[in-house]
Amino acid sequence: MQALxxxxxxxxxxxDSSAPTRDHADTxxxxxxxxxxxxxxxxxxxSLREVLRTVESDEIYVVPLFVSEGYFTEEVIPRExxxxxxxxxxxxxxxxxxxxxxxxxxDVGKTVHYCGPVGTHxxxxxxxIRRAESVTGDPDVGEGFGLVVVGHGTERNENSxxxxxxxxxxxRDMDRFDExxxxxxxxxxxxxxxxxHFESDDVVVVPLFVxxxxxxxxxxxxxxxxxxDYREGYDVPAEVDGHRIWYAGAVGTEGxxxxxxxxxxxxxxxxxxxxxxxxxxxxxxxxxxGD
Amino acid sequence: MATDAEVRPDLPAxxxxxxxxxxxxxxxxxxxxxxxxxxxEDYDRLGGYTLGTPEEERTNLSxxxxxxxAAARAEYVTNWxxxxxxxxxxxxxxxxxxxxxxxxRRAFLRWVERADDGDQTVPERYAALAGGVSREWxxxxxxxxxxxxxxxxxxLRHVDDADASLDDLDAFDDPxxxxxxxxxxxxxxxxxxxxxxxxxxxxxxxxLDQRAVVQAVDAFYPATIANWNLERAGELDVSHWDETxxxxxGIYDVVDELSGDAVDRIAESCCVDSQCxxxxxxxxxxxxxxxxxxxxxxxxxxxxxxxxIAAARKWTTLEREEPRTYEFELTPSEKxxxxxxxxxxxxxxxxxxxxxxxxxxANRYRARYLRAKRFDEEGNLSxxxxxxxxxxxxxxxxxxxxxxxEADGDEAEPAx
Ligand code: SF4
Numbered sequence: 001m002q003a004l005x006x007x008x009x010x011x012x013x014x015x016d017s018s019a020p021t022r023d024h025a026d027t028x029x030x031x032x033x034x035x036x037x038x039x040x041x042x043x044x045x046x047s048l049r050e051v052l053r054t055v056e057s058d059e060i061y062v063v064p065l066f067v068s069e070g071y072f073t074e075e076v077i078p079r080e081x082x083x084x085x086x087x088x089x090x091x092x093x094x095x096x097x098x099x100x101x102x103x104x105x106x107d108v109g110k111t112v113h114y115c116g117p118v119g120t121h122x123x124x125x126x127x128x129i130r131r132a133e134s135v136t137g138d139p140d141v142g143e144g145f146g147l148v149v150v151g152h153g154t155e156r157n158e159n160s161x162x163x164x165x166x167x168x169x170x171x172r173d174m175d176r177f178d179e180x181x182x183x184x185x186x187x188x189x190x191x192x193x194x195x196x197h198f199e200s201d202d203v204v205v206v207p208l209f210v211x212x213x214x215x216x217x218x219x220x221x222x223x224x225x226x227x228x229d230y231r232e233g234y235d236v237p238a239e240v241d242g243h244r245i246w247y248a249g250a251v252g253t254e255g256x257x258x259x260x261x262x263x264x265x266x267x268x269x270x271x272x273x274x275x276x277x278x279x280x281x282x283x284x285x286x287x288x289x290g291d
Numbered sequence: 292m293a294t295d296a297e298v299r300p301d302l303p304a305x306x307x308x309x310x311x312x313x314x315x316x317x318x319x320x321x322x323x324x325x326x327x328x329x330x331x332e333d334y335d336r337l338g339g340y341t342l343g344t345p346e347e348e349r350t351n352l353s354x355x356x357x358x359x360x361a362a363a364r365a366e367y368v369t370n371w372x373x374x375x376x377x378x379x380x381x382x383x384x385x386x387x388x389x390x391x392x393x394x395x396r397r398a399f400l401r402w403v404e405r406a407d408d409g410d411q412t413v414p415e416r417y418a419a420l421a422g423g424v425s426r427e428w429x430x431x432x433x434x435x436x437x438x439x440x441x442x443x444x445x446x447l448r449h450v451d452d453a454d455a456s457l458d459d460l461d462a463f464d465d466p467x468x469x470x471x472x473x474x475x476x477x478x479x480x481x482x483x484x485x486x487x488x489x490x491x492x493x494x495x496x497x498x499l500d501q502r503a504v505v506q507a508v509d510a511f512y513p514a515t516i517a518n519w520n521l522e523r524a525g526e527l528d529v530s531h532w533d534e535t536x537x538x539x540x541g542i543y544d545v546v547d548e549l550s551g552d553a554v555d556r557i558a559e560s561c562c563v564d565s566q567c568x569x570x571x572x573x574x575x576x577x578x579x580x581x582x583x584x585x586x587x588x589x590x591x592x593x594x595x596x597x598x599x600i601a602a603a604r605k606w607t608t609l610e611r612e613e614p615r616t617y618e619f620e621l622t623p624s625e626k627x628x629x630x631x632x633x634x635x636x637x638x639x640x641x642x643x644x645x646x647x648x649x650x651x652x653a654n655r656y657r658a659r660y661l662r663a664k665r666f667d668e669e670g671n672l673s674x675x676x677x678x679x680x681x682x683x684x685x686x687x688x689x690x691x692x693x694x695x696x697e698a699d700g701d702e703a704e705p706a707x
Contacts, residue, residue: 043601046509
């Protein structure tokens with residue numbers, strides 16, 4: 001038997017943070033690729049400390065629903081899951097290359113295939129594009145459009161910016177959008193000046209966040225000038241300085257995220273048959289999770 | 292309700308075949324009073340079949356006699372089949388099929404129908420199951436009933452709805468409906484602690500099979516089944532305050548500064564039964580017990596939870612402050628009123644205080660009157676500034692903005 005355990009941050013304050021995690025778990029449960037699909041959280045229950053004991057399977061694939069490598073994926077999750085012999089060097093990553101490592105979880109004595117975060121997987125690029133398609137309602141969106149991948153950006157974690165640049169680069173290489181930029185909340189180049197960076201009239205803005213929350217629902221819309229007060233909402237698209245800004249909200253709520261989770265587990269050796277294809281198809285028509 | 296009437300289920304061919312296989316190939320069956328083997332003893336495979344129950348033993352049976360005997364004791368056979376082949380997690384010890392260690396689902400389901408204490412024979416248990424056997428798990432009422440071929444069906448509802456008619460409840464069949472029910476309390480407030488005694492009532496989740504009921508219970512009260520079962524086996528890995536605090540990094544690194552007295556107050560504030568249904572098994576450390584009641588809950592708490600750690604971080608910064616002496620002018624009743632207000636907030640009683648109940652010190656009009664009379668324009672009690680020089684600093688006004696603005700979930704942690 002094999003189990004998938006999706007681990008995420010969660011929140012003590014609101015249900016939105018973990019809603020996408022549960023939705024993606026449901027999507028994956030529905031394709032039946034795993035005997036068990038569980039979720040575990042830093043701030044909710046089951047906690048990271050206790051999620052593994054709720055699993056009956058002997059083979060456990062743990063996929064972190066985080067956007068980059070850093071404090072959580074390198075320190076908190078391995079510690080809380082009690083992965084014996086964990087050391088960040090086992091990932092041999094330059095910041096976006098973590099794949100997986102197989103270790104024993106001390107409290108349950110089972111093998112855990114600990115995967116890199118969803119945010120740095122190459123298939124995440126497709127989710128960003130799918131998000132752009134969803135928000136514009138156009139499956140062929142690209143021509144005449146600019147696209148921004150927005151990251152938190154923080155001095156404490158340079159990998160966060162690396163992940164943003166990685167996907168922006170890959171999208172640029174596809175030659176699908178007229179212009180592609182990586183912008184940040186807390187560092188240059190900043191998302192506040194989004195329109196300065198584009199000639200295209202239409203710009204899709206996709207924040208690389210796993211869930212909607214304070215940053216994606218309040219900060220970014222106000223910083224970009226979509227609204228003066230987030231409580232009043234904003235239009236999609238919204239007019240800013242003669243550009244139409246198509247603000248997508250957190251990419252993590254996109255149904256196709258379930259695919260990235262599956263890809264991570266499959267890369268680590270999970271036997272999942274056709275699940276990836278099925279999820280790709282099913283999430284195409286489904287409304288975005290957590291909306 | 293439970294009666295002594297016999298409940299004889301059907302014996303489907305598949306179940307009899309499994310029994311036949313066990314008799315022919317394995318060492319036979321010894322489970323919940325049923326024993327079955329081929330030959331005179333369970334190690335000898337020649338000769339007829341034996342089928343015994345506490346009521347009678349039939350030996351040297353031909354296959355068709357064996358089948359008739361099994362059908363006549365179908366409660367035993369279907370019971371064995373359910374636990375052996377549907378639930379799983381059986382392990383043979385000294386010839387008897389017992390529960391495999393750490394098979395939490397099986398242990399829980401055995402407990403639900405009171406099979407774990409072995410006080411009832413299988414027919415007695417089936418008679419009880421026919422009417423429904425209910426047990427309480429936190430604020431959940433779990434009821435097991437019996438299907439026509441011995442399969443179990445389960446239902447979950449709030450303990451307060453024990454006698455409610457189905458028509459009055461929102462009915463669900465999906466075990467994951469539990470997640471939605473558990474997310475918000477009766478007043479629509481988010482529940483960050485799943486084991487807080489604030490589960491709303493008015494719903495029922497029905498027609499659950501043995502896996503689904505465990506999935507649902509685990510959605511209401513995550514990991515409680517596993518921890519309860521580990522505790523029963525003497526294997527609960529308790530992590531006391533000291534080691535848990537020591538383990539923290541990042542913004543929670545500071546919580547190991549708290550004194551034992553403060554930890555005592557934390558347990559009293561967060562972990563008693565009025566706040567959390569888990570039974571606190573952690574203490575300050577292995578040697579030093581904490582004072583507050585552990586609680587009466589059926590499932591244990593094995594370490595300070597994330598909510599407690601997050602709150603402890605706040606208390607750590609607050610406890611860094613030194614006490615000062617202030618002078619306030621209050622009438623005796625006003626002093627008592629302040630105490631009443633703190634009590635009302637601490638006991639979660641605010642919403643119960645009626646609008647016109649001006650006899651209650653925590654009544655809104657009473658509090659507004661007190662504020663109008665005793666607070667100055669800056670909100671200082673009896674005009675006494677928090678800082679001697681009048682500067683408004685320190686924890687008095689609710690902490691720094693970066694913390695109180697943590698709308699994204701505490702969570703002033705590096706994003707990734
Ligand atoms: S630490 Fe306290 S509040 Fe948290 S789960 Fe345990 S008993 Fe409940």
